[in-house]
Amino acid sequence: MVKLLLFFQQFSIWFKILLSELSNNLISLFLILALYFALWHFPQTIDLLLILNQADAFLFEVPLYFFLLMVSAFLIWNIPKYFYYYNYKDISFSNLIGFVPNQHYKFQERNKSVRYHYLVRVHMRKVLPRILALLLLIISALSILNAMKLFELDNIYTNFLEPTDTLIYCTFFLFLLSEPTIYGHMQEFINKIPKTNAFIVLLSVGLIVFIISLGTLNTQTEKDLGNLFLSNCALALFFFTLSFNSYRFLKEFPQKLFYGIVLFSGFILLFSFLALNFVPEWASRINPLSILTLSLLSLFMISFVLILLGKKLKLPLFSIIVVLCLFSSRLFSESSDHYQLTIKPSEVKRPDMEQYLYQWIKDRIDIIEKREGKFPALLVSSEGGGSRAGLWSFLVHSYLYEKSNGSYFEENLLSLTGASGGSVGNAMFFAEAQLAMYNNKKANFKTKSTDGYPALKYKASAVYKENYLSVSLLSLLGRDLFKETTSLFRFKNRGKLLEEQWSHTYKKYFSKELDKDILQKEFLSFYNNSTNKLEEKRTAPLLLINTTHTQTGNYNVISPVKYAHLRPLTGMRDFIENLQKSYPDSSIGLSTAMRINAGFPYITPVGEVKKSSISDKQYSDQYADAGYYDNVGGIVSKGVEEVFRNVLRDSFPELQDKINIKHIIIANSEERKIIKTQTQYKAPLTTLQNVRYGHTQEIIKKLGSKYIIKLQPTMIPLSFSEPENKEEEVLMIKPVLPLGRYLSTVAVRSMEARLNEVKPQLDAILTVN
Numbered sequence: 090m091v092k093l094l095l096f097f098q099q100f101s102i103w104f105k106i107l108l109s110e111l112s113n114n115l116i117s118l119f120l121i122l123a124l125y126f127a128l129w130h131f132p133q134t135i136d137l138l139l140i141l142n143q144a145d146a147f148l149f150e151v152p153l154y155f156f157l158l159m160v161s162a163f164l165i166w167n168i169p170k171y172f173y174y175y176n177y178k179d180i181s182f183s184n185l186i187g188f189v190p191n192q193h194y195k196f197q198e199r200n201k202s203v204r205y206h207y208l209v210r211v212h213m214r215k216v217l218p219r220i221l222a223l224l225l226l227i228i229s230a231l232s233i234l235n236a237m238k239l240f241e242l243d244n245i246y247t248n249f250l251e252p253t254d255t256l257i258y259c260t261f262f263l264f265l266l267s268e269p270t271i272y273g274h275m276q277e278f279i280n281k282i283p284k285t286n287a288f289i290v291l292l293s294v295g296l297i298v299f300i301i302s303l304g305t306l307n308t309q310t311e312k313d314l315g316n317l318f319l320s321n322c323a324l325a326l327f328f329f330t331l332s333f334n335s336y337r338f339l340k341e342f343p344q345k346l347f348y349g350i351v352l353f354s355g356f357i358l359l360f361s362f363l364a365l366n367f368v369p370e371w372a373s374r375i376n377p378l379s380i381l382t383l384s385l386l387s388l389f390m391i392s393f394v395l396i397l398l399g400k401k402l403k404l405p406l407f408s409i410i411v412v413l414c415l416f417s418s419r420l421f422s423e424s425s426d427h428y429q430l431t432i433k434p435s436e437v438k439r440p441d442m443e444q445y446l447y448q449w450i451k452d453r454i455d456i457i458e459k460r461e462g463k464f465p466a467l468l469v470s471s472e473g474g475g476s477r478a479g480l481w482s483f484l485v486h487s488y489l490y491e492k493s494n495g496s497y498f499e500e501n502l503l504s505l506t507g508a509s510g511g512s513v514g515n516a517m518f519f520a521e522a523q524l525a526m527y528n529n530k531k532a533n534f535k536t537k538s539t540d541g542y543p544a545l546k547y548k549a550s551a552v553y554k555e556n557y558l559s560v561s562l563l564s565l566l567g568r569d570l571f572k573e574t575t576s577l578f579r580f581k582n583r584g585k586l587l588e589e590q591w592s593h594t595y596k597k598y599f600s601k602e603l604d605k606d607i608l609q610k611e612f613l614s615f616y617n618n619s620t621n622k623l624e625e626k627r628t629a630p631l632l633l634i635n636t637t638h639t640q641t642g643n644y645n646v647i648s649p650v651k652y653a654h655l656r657p658l659t660g661m662r663d664f665i666e667n668l669q670k671s672y673p674d675s676s677i678g679l680s681t682a683m684r685i686n687a688g689f690p691y692i693t694p695v696g697e698v699k700k701s702s703i704s705d706k707q708y709s710d711q712y713a714d715a716g717y718y719d720n721v722g723g724i725v726s727k728g729v730e731e732v733f734r735n736v737l738r739d740s741f742p743e744l745q746d747k748i749n750i751k752h753i754i755i756a757n758s759e760e761r762k763i764i765k766t767q768t769q770y771k772a773p774l775t776t777l778q779n780v781r782y783g784h785t786q787e788i789i790k791k792l793g794s795k796y797i798i799k800l801q802p803t804m805i806p807l808s809f810s811e812p813e814n815k816e817e818e819v820l821m822i823k824p825v826l827p828l829g830r831y832l833s834t835v836a837v838r839s840m841e842a843r844l845n846e847v848k849p850q851l852d853a854i855l856t857v858n
Contacts, residue, residue, distance in 0.1 A: 296326055384567060432675050468753070588608070
């Protein structure tokens with residue numbers, strides 16, 4: 090009984106000291122938690138782990154990511170030492186780099202008979218920062234397993250280790266090391282193993298060689314994710330070896346140089362982060378995962394400077410700054426115009442939808458009547474899903490256009506709609522095809538040898554091979570965060586930067602002869618001559634771009650025609666009509682419409698349009714991703730179909746049997762399985778996660794399944810060049826297709842291979858039936 094009471098007494102002492110020491114490692118905890126949530130619970134960054142081994146600059150990007158993880162670990166280990174009084178009292182600006190923060194060790198009792206309370210505190214100050222640093226590396230390693238599990242990529246590691254349970258066990262074991270008695274027993278056991286400084290050096294070198302050798306085996310396939318996991322585990326073991334044998338290591342290595350290198354590396358990365366925020370376009374050359382780690386590490390370094398400065402000034406400077414930032418962000422958000430959409434003047438008068446559809450049919454009467462069989466009238470709905478959905482939509486349109494020599498767009502296509510990435514692909518295709526039709530030319534959607542991408546067949550692939558994620562991540566955690574909390578200076582937000590990235594990349598391959606970026610054109614200007622029949626041009630398809638009104642959750646459609654008076658489209662707000670109530674004769678750019686249709690949470694800011702209420706109070710309408718409401722745009726397509734049938738029945742009854750309305754659904758192949766029963770605590774969150782998927786599948790079923798063009802990962806040769814020896818076995822790989830805005834070359838090639846597989850389906854769309 091006495092022993093039990095003693096145990097609980099010691100546990101109480103240990104736990105209180107643990108909480109106290111964690112407060113001294115607070116910014117380390119924030120960094121670890123931020124990286125945990127980013128790598129385990131945020132879809133746009135989870136899939137970055139799956140394509141890290143697919144990176145085109147693999148020999149640069151993986152080492153950079155591992156380097157940033159190691160710098161983070163060494164900083165977490167050593168930064169808290171600077172916050173102890175006996176260290177920071179002697180620190181100055183001139184001696185910070187190279188200062189040895191171990192002065193607090195000189196004032197510790199050496200007597201072994203000290204009280205348990207004191208023993209725990211001294212031990213925990215030494216061990217806890219090492220534990221937290223090691224935990225960061227374990228989280229990064231297990232996040233790769235977690236991502237494989239989420240994407241159902243089974244291998245020997247996922248079958249043997251459950252990521253969440255393994256992380257819990259590892260965390261429990263690491264925190265056991267913070268108890269001096271347990272640590273002492275483990276140390277006695279390990280000390281029985283003969284080891285020398287040479288052994289530790291050889292082990293460390295061996296781990297580095299092991300990591301490099303695994304990298305050389307990379308073939309950019311699913312199975313290589315296991316090697317990536319092993320490499321990250323080896324990185325954690327390498328740090329464990331160095332940090333828990335630091336007394337041996339620092340006897341041979343100059344302490345001033347060691348601490349100087351650690352702190353200098355942190356400041357170099359901070360200055361790099363600040364420089365990138367001045368020229369954010371440079372970030373697109375760096376892997377998004379590295380940008381994420383760099384950004385979080387830079388915020389860690391800024392926090393370190395504030396805490397250290399506060400210690401010197403005897404003020405809680407870090408706490409004061411954080412509280413001020415929270416209040417100021419709330420204060421400035423209501424008056425800030427940082428995220429306001431760019432409003433553009435427009436001279437185009439929108440016709441009613443039924444008038445427009447009447448003209449569309451009238452322009453094609455001769456073709457419909459002369460055609461044998463039924464004339465296909467095509468309504469396209471493109472499912473959302475990041476860059477992969479955008480490219481898949483763009484590729485399908487490009488193939489159909491090239492196969493029909495343009496008649497797909499000029500004759501058969503009635504409307505294009507969708508959500509998120511799928512709608513972006515629609516818009517990019519529409520811009521080029523519409524411009525070509527207006528100029529009485531044929532668009533060219535295939536690459537040339539001069540385009541610089543011999544492995545790719547379509548220009549769409551070249552456009553989507555660019556990195557559209559790094560700049561947004563950098564701005565989210567950098568310049569936009571600064572703007573949110575200070576409201577100082579004027580610069581482009583991450584949404585506007587994304588628009589410019591799209592536009593500049595698009596112009597490299599399309600409409601090069603134009604001085605103006607075509608995606609920056611005002612949306613309605615694409616329909617400038619649609620109802621003006623002074624020139625004999627066919628009426629263009631309807632491009633309908635959707636978005637979700639943040640404050641009400643209402644579906645909004647950015648439409649070149651008026652439709653609010655039509656019963657089949659009742660309830661869907663007319664974005665342009667609403668905008669023109671406050672800004673007469675105005676509209677937005679096509680790229681802006683694309684952006685507010687495809688806005689990942691947080692990664693892309695919600696677009697804002699400033700308005701005045703009846704009482705003249707200023708507020709902003711906010712618009713977010715269309716996929717929140719309908720991730721395929723099918724309800725719009727069904728509404729257009731019903732209006733089209735009404736026009737056909739009332740004005741062209743003789744053509745009703747000559748036209749075959751086809752719903753083309755450009756979709757992902759995602760099929761969610763019921764794999765386990767959720768706990769009562771997780772069930773509501775799981776419902777929220779899955780309801781959009783369920784709603785989308787319901788809408789797809791209503792549209793019909795005859796013309797669903799599904800994207801699936803497809804096998805491709807590892808090398809795109811023909812083997813010299815025809816009998817040589819070709820290594821085939823199946824790349825992972827990520828959800829975010831970053832596609833590797835092998836992922837793009839896999840999607841082009843999938844396009845070849847669905848050609849029979851696509852050819853059937855244009856046939857007479």
